Amino acid sequence: MNESLAQLFLGFQVALTPINILWTTLGGVLGTIIGMLPGLGPATGVAVLLPLTFKMGPVGAMITMAGVYYGAMFGGSRASILLNTPGDGAAIASCFDGYPMTQKGRAEAALAISAVASFIGGMIANVAMVFIAVPMARFSLKFGPAEYTLLMLFALVATAAMSKEKMLLGFVGMIFGLMIATIGLDGLTGVNRFTFGVLELMGGVDFLIIIIGIYALGEVFKSFKTVHDPSYKMQTKFGKIRFTREDWKRSWPAILRATPLGFFIGALPGAGGTMAALMAYNNEKSLSRHPEEFGKGAVEGLAAPEAANNASSVGALIPMMTLGIPGSGTTAVMLGALLMLGLQPGPLLFTKQPEVAWGMIASMFIGNFILLFINMPMASVLVRVLSVPAKVLYPLILGLAFIGTYAITNSVVDFFILILFGLIGIFLDKTKIPTSPLILGGIVGSTMETSFRQALMLSDGSPKIFYGSPITIVLIALTLFSVAWPLAGNAIKKARAARAA
Amino acid sequence: MTWNLITGLIATLIGIVYGWQALRLPHATFGTKTGHIIYPVILGGVMILLGLGLVLKELLAKGPKDPKSTPKFGKLTKHGREIGIAILASLGYALIFEPLGYVISTILYLLAVLFLVNGRAKPVRSIVVAVLFSIGVYVLFAVFLGIQLPRMPLLDI
Amino acid sequence: MNRITRTLAAVAMIAAIATPAFAQAKGYPSRTIECYAPSGAGGGWDLTIRTVAKTLTETGLVKVAMPVENKAGGGGAVFLTALQSMKKKDNVLTVYSPPLLLINLNGTTPFSYKDTTPLARLITDFGAFVVRKDSKYTSITQVMADIKVNPTSVKIGGNSSAGSMDHIQFLVVAQAAGVKGLKQVQYIAFQDNAGAAQLLGGHIDLLTTGLGDVRGLVESGDLRVLASTAPTRPDFGIGKDVPTCREQGIDADFLNWRGIFGPPQMPDYAVKFWRDALGKMVKTPEWQKACQTNGWVQNYADQPDFEKFLAAQNTASKNILEELGMAK
Numbered sequence: 001m002n003e004s005l006a007q008l009f010l011g012f013q014v015a016l017t018p019i020n021i022l023w024t025t026l027g028g029v030l031g032t033i034i035g036m037l038p039g040l041g042p043a044t045g046v047a048v049l050l051p052l053t054f055k056m057g058p059v060g061a062m063i064t065m066a067g068v069y070y071g072a073m074f075g076g077s078r079a080s081i082l083l084n085t086p087g088d089g090a091a092i093a094s095c096f097d098g099y100p101m102t103q104k105g106r107a108e109a110a111l112a113i114s115a116v117a118s119f120i121g122g123m124i125a126n127v128a129m130v131f132i133a134v135p136m137a138r139f140s141l142k143f144g145p146a147e148y149t150l151l152m153l154f155a156l157v158a159t160a161a162m163s164k165e166k167m168l169l170g171f172v173g174m175i176f177g178l179m180i181a182t183i184g185l186d187g188l189t190g191v192n193r194f195t196f197g198v199l200e201l202m203g204g205v206d207f208l209i210i211i212i213g214i215y216a217l218g219e220v221f222k223s224f225k226t227v228h229d230p231s232y233k234m235q236t237k238f239g240k241i242r243f244t245r246e247d248w249k250r251s252w253p254a255i256l257r258a259t260p261l262g263f264f265i266g267a268l269p270g271a272g273g274t275m276a277a278l279m280a281y282n283n284e285k286s287l288s289r290h291p292e293e294f295g296k297g298a299v300e301g302l303a304a305p306e307a308a309n310n311a312s313s314v315g316a317l318i319p320m321m322t323l324g325i326p327g328s329g330t331t332a333v334m335l336g337a338l339l340m341l342g343l344q345p346g347p348l349l350f351t352k353q354p355e356v357a358w359g360m361i362a363s364m365f366i367g368n369f370i371l372l373f374i375n376m377p378m379a380s381v382l383v384r385v386l387s388v389p390a391k392v393l394y395p396l397i398l399g400l401a402f403i404g405t406y407a408i409t410n411s412v413v414d415f416f417i418l419i420l421f422g423l424i425g426i427f428l429d430k431t432k433i434p435t436s437p438l439i440l441g442g443i444v445g446s447t448m449e450t451s452f453r454q455a456l457m458l459s460d461g462s463p464k465i466f467y468g469s470p471i472t473i474v475l476i477a478l479t480l481f482s483v484a485w486p487l488a489g490n491a492i493k494k495a496r497a498a499r500a501a
Numbered sequence: 502m503t504w505n506l507i508t509g510l511i512a513t514l515i516g517i518v519y520g521w522q523a524l525r526l527p528h529a530t531f532g533t534k535t536g537h538i539i540y541p542v543i544l545g546g547v548m549i550l551l552g553l554g555l556v557l558k559e560l561l562a563k564g565p566k567d568p569k570s571t572p573k574f575g576k577l578t579k580h581g582r583e584i585g586i587a588i589l590a591s592l593g594y595a596l597i598f599e600p601l602g603y604v605i606s607t608i609l610y611l612l613a614v615l616f617l618v619n620g621r622a623k624p625v626r627s628i629v630v631a632v633l634f635s636i637g638v639y640v641l642f643a644v645f646l647g648i649q650l651p652r653m654p655l656l657d658i
Numbered sequence: 659m660n661r662i663t664r665t666l667a668a669v670a671m672i673a674a675i676a677t678p679a680f681a682q683a684k685g686y687p688s689r690t691i692e693c694y695a696p697s698g699a700g701g702g703w704d705l706t707i708r709t710v711a712k713t714l715t716e717t718g719l720v721k722v723a724m725p726v727e728n729k730a731g732g733g734g735a736v737f738l739t740a741l742q743s744m745k746k747k748d749n750v751l752t753v754y755s756p757p758l759l760l761i762n763l764n765g766t767t768p769f770s771y772k773d774t775t776p777l778a779r780l781i782t783d784f785g786a787f788v789v790r791k792d793s794k795y796t797s798i799t800q801v802m803a804d805i806k807v808n809p810t811s812v813k814i815g816g817n818s819s820a821g822s823m824d825h826i827q828f829l830v831v832a833q834a835a836g837v838k839g840l841k842q843v844q845y846i847a848f849q850d851n852a853g854a855a856q857l858l859g860g861h862i863d864l865l866t867t868g869l870g871d872v873r874g875l876v877e878s879g880d881l882r883v884l885a886s887t888a889p890t891r892p893d894f895g896i897g898k899d900v901p902t903c904r905e906q907g908i909d910a911d912f913l914n915w916r917g918i919f920g921p922p923q924m925p926d927y928a929v930k931f932w933r934d935a936l937g938k939m940v941k942t943p944e945w946q947k948a949c950q951t952n953g954w955v956q957n958y959a960d961q962p963d964f965e966k967f968l969a970a971q972n973t974a975s976k977n978i979l980e981e982l983g984m985a986k
Contacts, residue, residue, distance in 0.1 A: 144861035185732040186537045187819040187847045189529035199739035203731020224583045324874035336700035342951045346874020395614040415595035431508045453536045647725045
């Protein structure tokens, strides 16, 4: 532990030089902006930076790229809160309660609490990174295909079951999402599935396009009803970006619960920020004493996913730094950048180039402070987007949705998929099918399926592999609990109502 | 006919079609030959069960029905018509995006949607917004972020 | 409203028809060159095309910008499809390696190397068979001996999809080692380069991958390379200390060549320019240094030789896949 502190001290000496503070700020600001734009997430942000990093040197490059990563987590929620259109997957859960807060005229409080939650989540995760990165990495290796299958299943079932009385609809959404995830080339056999001869579909449907379609297009289509209403007014008066004491009292326990969860999920290769944020949201809702307020502007429902996705972005750096294995799309790009700079990520990075590894970790402490201070004034500017007349704003959201889609895959074929999911979004809204199980299904479906089949290949077809390790048993228990808990809650409520009557 | 009943029927239908398509997939030439078929067949089966479950639950439900849970069919509303036009405009956008390049196609698309929403009111505002947005986004994405967008023919921007 | 849309549509039609594909030989290249990696960022293709773009612009051989874009999916097949719509373009470059041949031969895509314009082969990397440091195996022949007794006894993982490079390179060696029933050999494909983590965690017994991909974990001692697929040991990099399959008595090798390609029917002036530029590039000290750090063996071949090489490789790969029963 003392050794870690000594190394961290060395890292701060590197990170606190003026040029590196500049890189930290630049990365953070760029990440925030990129995170706000639909379709552009941290992976694109880091890729955009790649040519620049050649000139920065290894330390500057790592500091800037890490800044883009957690900066994007700060920025991703802005559009979720203000426009109900998430900037990327990790920001979906921030729509659920962030946008209702805006509709209630509490956009300022929502922006403030999300920045503070992001900050705290990031800071705690940084501390964890300093002290437990290596044991964490070793533990994450225990997750084989069977463990991944059950982890994904747990996240899915918990999300689908969250909707309580609409549980059946939640599962319909979940299965539909899983079905979409089966489109494309199957990596285990090389067979094309459900592509109907469209070669562009071979790579599968990018889940970001599903998100932009359902949320952004869906939101605009819905708005056609309200924009013609003469009594419909945009917000014209704006307060300070701050939250109330009551907000804070409800948020801090949520932040403290969500952070370790996000950090852990982030450290598992292949899981990622979307899953972390949704699981934190589920967790908060099931623990809450007033779950009925969730989805209607409960502040802790915003704080939890915001803390979790920032913590997960820190956790995701662990497998890359300690093992040289990319844990997410973004860290894969960072890994490539390290290689081009002539560095070898892996266990020896900490001993061979401590100034790079520890300089980056130290810069993340500084970067979180910088981002918190930048985000508050930036939020007070951003919130004014609500004063743009709806009849101008909503067509522009359509424009942003299409450019975001093009930025993901560079393919016009995806425009048709986007439009299709806009239509599906309207249908989901009418039928009250919850969107989050569908989207999570689309995101983790492919990993879950391949893990499931990989596990059976490893066990020569024996199902025992799914209950053969302590981790699998814990995950099965959690999955069963996540279905039983809301059902039991319903039963108790009914019994009480019956007694009262 | 409630929304839940419709959802149940559609889910059952999707389950059947999807499962049937999965069964028709070619076998793999190596490895586990049917692994890629069994999983989607399971998904289709579960979807059918869920759909039938919804239908049953709805048919067995007692008590008065919430009017909101029942769809209204009949005359196409103004709202519905506008969504339809917006979707047609979006499809057109997809078709002209590459041939005309980003800037021109986006100006045309935004104009279409802006005029759809605003009617004849404030045409100058609509034009200014469409032009500024298209050029601004092009500069931001193609120049600053280095994301290649289709260029305009002839002028090559 | 109606009239406006109709007018706009008419304008759009005229503009679309009136666009000539005008040639511009003089002063080429005068505009941005679009470089594509047919995989996600961070992989071998991505690293290669980015290094090429960087070296060409830094040495001043190319004066215009060369931004790199990633178009991942289908083991390179998705971009190969997209490339077909870039026919005759003079400002598109991409990178491919053996999967370009394999994804066509195993039926993943109808397009082949003939639907591209090969420009030059640049480098060669080799395959590697890797185990955990505490594995019972110390040589590739021991692995093959166990597989001969029971094909499913060794769990083999890789990072490319079944029927593509990581899978085939193992089977080529297994075949040469005299393994019967190659179809029964269990190959488990992992996505997003998760194979190394699965090996470290003890979920698989052996990883078949690129020699350069596991350098960090081999240097730290967490993983051991049983054998590389190089014909002879290269004299630098990680491959220097790794025995080849031939050294261990298995008469097989597998070359992971990488080359630069243009779109189908790339104009002649562009082809000439890039052959010339790439030929000059491989002689620069910047390129030499990049190859050194990445452990790439330089293996430059100009277009005519590269095309002959591709034809020969394609026939060889086809024979292998047919013997394995994987050809479509």
